[in-house]
Amino acid sequence: MSRAFHPLAIPTSAGIGLRSPHISEMLTRRPSAGWLEVHAENYMGDGVGVEALERLRETYPLSVHGVGLSLGSARGLDRDHLERLRKVCERFQPDLVSEHLAWSVADGAYLNDLLPLRYDEEALAIVARNVETVQETLKRQVLIENLSAYVAFADSSMNEAEFLAELVTRTGCGLLLDVNNVQVSAHNLQYDAKAFIDALPEQAIGEIHLAGHATNQVGTDTVLIDDHGSRVPPVVWALYEHAITRLGPRPTLIEWDTEVPVLDVLLGEAMWADMLTASIMFGRKQAARQAAAIKPRPASPTPFEGVRTSMPVLAAFAAAKAGPVMANALTPMEGRYDVAA
Amino acid sequence: MLPLEHLQTTMARSVLAIEPMVSAKMLTAGKADPLARLRIYQNNTRSSLTAVLMAVFPITVRLVDERFFRHVASEFIRRHPPVESRLARYGAGFPRFLKTIDTLSDMPIVAETARLEWAIAEALDTASLPARSLAEYDNTDLGLSPDILLQPSLRLIVSHWSILSVWMAHQQETVDENVTWMRRPERVALWRSGNYVRLFLLDRASFAFWHSLKHGLGLEHATGRALALDPAFDLVSALVRLFRDRLVTDVRVAANSPSN
Numbered sequence: 078m079s080r081a082f083h084p085l086a087i088p089t090s091a092g093i094g095l096r097s098p099h100i101s102e103m104l105t106r107r108p109s110a111g112w113l114e115v116h117a118e119n120y121m122g123d124g125v126g127v128e129a130l131e132r133l134r135e136t137y138p139l140s141v142h143g144v145g146l147s148l149g150s151a152r153g154l155d156r157d158h159l160e161r162l163r164k165v166c167e168r169f170q171p172d173l174v175s176e177h178l179a180w181s182v183a184d185g186a187y188l189n190d191l192l193p194l195r196y197d198e199e200a201l202a203i204v205a206r207n208v209e210t211v212q213e214t215l216k217r218q219v220l221i222e223n224l225s226a227y228v229a230f231a232d233s234s235m236n237e238a239e240f241l242a243e244l245v246t247r248t249g250c251g252l253l254l255d256v257n258n259v260q261v262s263a264h265n266l267q268y269d270a271k272a273f274i275d276a277l278p279e280q281a282i283g284e285i286h287l288a289g290h291a292t293n294q295v296g297t298d299t300v301l302i303d304d305h306g307s308r309v310p311p312v313v314w315a316l317y318e319h320a321i322t323r324l325g326p327r328p329t330l331i332e333w334d335t336e337v338p339v340l341d342v343l344l345g346e347a348m349w350a351d352m353l354t355a356s357i358m359f360g361r362k363q364a365a366r367q368a369a370a371i372k373p374r375p376a377s378p379t380p381f382e383g384v385r386t387s388m389p390v391l392a393a394f395a396a397a398k399a400g401p402v403m404a405n406a407l408t409p410m411e412g413r414y415d416v417a418a
Numbered sequence: 419m420l421p422l423e424h425l426q427t428t429m430a431r432s433v434l435a436i437e438p439m440v441s442a443k444m445l446t447a448g449k450a451d452p453l454a455r456l457r458i459y460q461n462n463t464r465s466s467l468t469a470v471l472m473a474v475f476p477i478t479v480r481l482v483d484e485r486f487f488r489h490v491a492s493e494f495i496r497r498h499p500p501v502e503s504r505l506a507r508y509g510a511g512f513p514r515f516l517k518t519i520d521t522l523s524d525m526p527i528v529a530e531t532a533r534l535e536w537a538i539a540e541a542l543d544t545a546s547l548p549a550r551s552l553a554e555y556d557n558t559d560l561g562l563s564p565d566i567l568l569q570p571s572l573r574l575i576v577s578h579w580s581i582l583s584v585w586m587a588h589q590q591e592t593v594d595e596n597v598t599w600m601r602r603p604e605r606v607a608l609w610r611s612g613n614y615v616r617l618f619l620l621d622r623a624s625f626a627f628w629h630s631l632k633h634g635l636g637l638e639h640a641t642g643r644a645l646a647l648d649p650a651f652d653l654v655s656a657l658v659r660l661f662r663d664r665l666v667t668d669v670r671v672a673a674n675s676p677s678n
Contacts (some may be wrong), residue, residue, distance in 0.1 A: 122506050145503020151423035158503060183423075183430035186499035189470075192429060199422050210439050222572035227455040228445045232419050265455070267448035298450040302458065326668040 080131065085138035087112045087172040087284075089326035089353070091347035092140070099340045100129045100215035108344055111351070112138040112172075116331050118145045120169070121161045130169060138283065140173035141165055145187065148179030148207045148221070149194045163214055173284055173328070175253045178204065178241060194223060196240040204240075205247045212250065220283050222253035223273075224288035225261040225290075225303035237262070238276035245281045252277060254327075255286035256317045257309070261301040271319050279324050287317060287350060288332040288344070306335035309346055314353065321357050329354070331338070420422055420444075432495050433459045467495045469507070474509045474539045477588045479534040482522070490519060506543045509536060525597035527584055530577045534585055534606060537573040538617075541610045544571035546577035549664035552657075560671055566631050566660065567668040571610035574620075574629050582606045582619055611664065623648035636672050 092112035095103065097119075102108075113133060120141075122126050133139075143162055146154060164173060179191035194200045211219055221244060223237060235243075241252060254277065263270035289307030293300045309331070311315075322325070331346040420428070432440040433456070445452035456539040468491045472479055479487045494515050500508040507676070513532035522528050547569060575581070580602045608617040620628065623644040628638035644651040660666050 113485065118504055119506075121504050122543035124506070124543040125610075128546075150481070151421070151426055155502065161504065168581065178425055181503065183426035186430055186434060187500060187503045188430060188459075188463045188499060189466045189500065189503075189505065190433070190459055192426075192433070192459060196424060203422065227458045228447045228452050229426075231444055231446050265450075266446070266447065294503060298454065300458065319468065396662050 082170045084132055084170070085112075085134075085172060087140060087328045089328055091329045091349050091350035092138075093331045093343040095130070095133070095364070096333065096337050097126060097322055098337050099343070100126060100133075102340050103133055104129060106340075107136060108340065110137065110344060110347060112140060112328065113167075114140040114142050114173075114332075117141045117143040117162050117165050117263075120165050127168075134169050137205070139169055139171040139172040140175065140301055140328070141169065143176040144172070144191070145181060146207075147180045147187075149177055149178065149184040149192075149204055150182045150207075151180075151203055152183070153203075154207050156180065158212060159214055162211075166215055166217075172216060173220060174215060175222055175284060176222060177222045178237070178244070179224050191224055193224055193226040193229060193237075193359050194240070196233040196235045196237060198234065200313065201240060201243060201247075205244055208244065208248045208250050212248065218249065218251050220251040220253040220284065222255050223258050223262075223277075224256040224357060225301075227256070227265050229266050235318075236268070236273075236276075238273050242276065242278050243342060244277050247286050251283040252281045253284045253286060254320060254324075255281045255287040255288075256320055257286065257305075257313050257332075259391060260313050260316055260391060261290050261303045264299075264301045271318055274320050275323065282324055282327060285327045285329040287313060287329060287346070288311065288334075289313075295378040304335050305332050305346070308342070309349075312348075317350070318353060319355060321354050322361070326354050326358060430670075432456060433463050434499055436496070436508060437459055444637045462644055463499075464492055464495055467500070467505075468492065470505050471509055471512060474611050475532050475535045477585050478516075478528060478535060481528050481531060481584075481589050486521075487591075490516065490607040501659060506539070509539065512536065527579050529579065530579045530581045531584055533577070533582045534575055537575055537606075537608060538615050541573055541608055546610045546612060547667040550661070550666050550668060555669055558669075560669055563636050563672050564667055565636050565670045565672050566636065566640075566664050567670070568628070568632055568660070569609045569667055571615075572628070572632055572665065573608050574625065574632060575606045576625065577610075578602075579604070580604055582617060585617075599629065609665065616663070616675040618657075621648070624656060627651070628660075631660075 088111050090111040092114060093110050095113045095115050115130060120130055141162075146158060146162065148154070152347050173225045177191050178194065180194060181188050181191055182244075194204070208219065208221065221241065223241060244250060245252060254274065256274075259270045262268075263273060288303070288305040289309055290313075291304045291306060293302050293303040329347075331343050331350065335342055347416045428440045439453070440456065442453050445456065447566075449453040468488055469493070471491045472484075477488075478650040482490070485499070494512055498511055500517065513529050513536055516522055516529035516532055517526075549569075568654065578601060578606075580600050582604050584599045604622045605622065606617060607620050607628055608615050626647055627640045630643050631637070641651075641653050644656070
């Protein structure tokens with residue numbers, strides 16, 4: 078029988094993905110972290126991690142992020158796996174539940190990777206049916222995450238953003254905007270990352286993911302690899318700034334899955350996300366104040382007047398961090414990641 | 419245009435490097451070669467699942483060296499990909515697969531050690547229930563042959579080879595060169611205790627005793643089997659040990675007990 082947890086709402090601030098090397102430290106230190114997200118598949122057994130997560134759930138708001146439901150599988154959902162996901166949700170009572178716009182199961186094999194769909198009416202009908210099944214089973218809305226991709230299908234009749242927007246209309250699902258995935262796919266498939274974000278229904282976006290990626294040079298092809306193995310790069314911070322400026326604050330997650338660093342690095346990245354959001358919202362508030370002013374103000378009597386009403390110091394640091402980034406984003410990146418390795 | 423299910427089947431086989439590959443005409447990748455990009459998915463699948471196997475079978479990796487392990491794991495993944503996304507269940511067939519590798523035919527300890535490591539992985543993913551003490555049953559009439567329920571994570575393995583000795587020797591950073599594997603039957607009991615797995619060697623009688631209890635055959639049957647193997651089997655000591663090792667999760671009156 079499931080234990081009862083106090084409902085803990087996920088705030089519109091930054092959280093971190095809970096990874097096994099950090100669980101012990103999280104339990105002993107209980108650091109300030111807005112919220113936690115876990116991969117559902119890691120908590121479907123009865124191992125040590127499950128007991129630890131129950132203890133952490135008492136303190137931290139929780140999001141459950143599925144990676145194995147294969148919502149895009151033409152053969153439909155694995156009902157046993159969906160039932161396991163239902164039990165995870167029943168056990169931990171998360172505030173958010175999310176999955177991917179992808180498929181990973183076909184021909185009886187689970188590929189442990191998220192593959193893209195051919196974006197057409199047939200796929201839309203299949204994914205919509207699968208999302209409705211999930212939402213009916215879990216008795217809640219789920220958020221669907223955009224994908225990082227290395228190929229697309231020539232016969233797609235719509236783009237991914239159009240597909241997601243229509244999926245929201247048909248199923249009432251929400252969206253998880255993975256900003257790093259947008260950057261990776263936009264670079265690899267050569268489309269406009271900001272236009273992708275702008276094409277999504279903003280009210281549906283209930284969560285944002287941030288992560289790092291690797292850059293792989295194969296001949297003349299520079300491909301971004303979504304490896305979640307480094308700090309959020311400048312180009313992704315810049316895209317996040319674009320998203321927050323348009324959407325306002327959203328629960329934002331720092332994901333890190335390979336070469337996982339010490340916990341404080343993740344917490345630091347989360348802090349930067351919060352500071353950047355604060356600086357954007359501060360700027361928006363300032364702009365609104367100025368627009369609302371009936372009479373134009375006289376010029377500042379001293380160059381330091383602005384200091385009295387300026388953004389918080391840390392927010393200023395965050396803005397400064399994102400600022401030069403935009404220029405750096407255009408700098409060609411080099412890497413040695415070998416796809417054939 | 420292929421129906422989606424057919425397209426996904428073709429893609430999945432391509433990702434697992436099974437011929438025929440998906441046609442390049444079906445894919446786009448900006449200015450890049452789509453089939454070169456497809457290799458990223460092949461690499462992701464192979465490397466992530468290899469990492470799963472390396473995490474489950476760390477001592478096996480050390481026994482054969484990492485490059486060889488990666489080679490074998492890659493072939494295992496291609497022939498036996500996971501059938502479900504719960505990767506804690508992936509690798510059950512790996513020890514048996516190792517037995518089919520010709521290169522390892524004169525090193526049976528490799529597959530046997532992998533069998534032990536899979537049992538450890540299973541135990542770690544199984545609940546650790548609260549243990550009961552003997553004192554809790556002081557005033558309970560349990561009949562002549564109660565059922566003794568043991569921790570669900572308990573795994574019992576018998577091997578013709580010295581698997582536990584080899585496994586223990588490889589727990590150190592530097593392996594003692596004097597420790598080598600040999601043909602010597604070892605009966606191993608292991609179970610999860612909190613954050614750890616405890617492993618013990620058992621004698622034949624104790625192994626039979628634990629095995630019978632684990633499979634719900636009752637105390638009388640378990641004792642009979644143990645005594646058949648060793649007339650000196652000490653039932654009291656065996657029971658005390660089960661409680662001391664926090665293996666007993668419940669004691670119940672047997673369904674066919676006269677006192678029931």
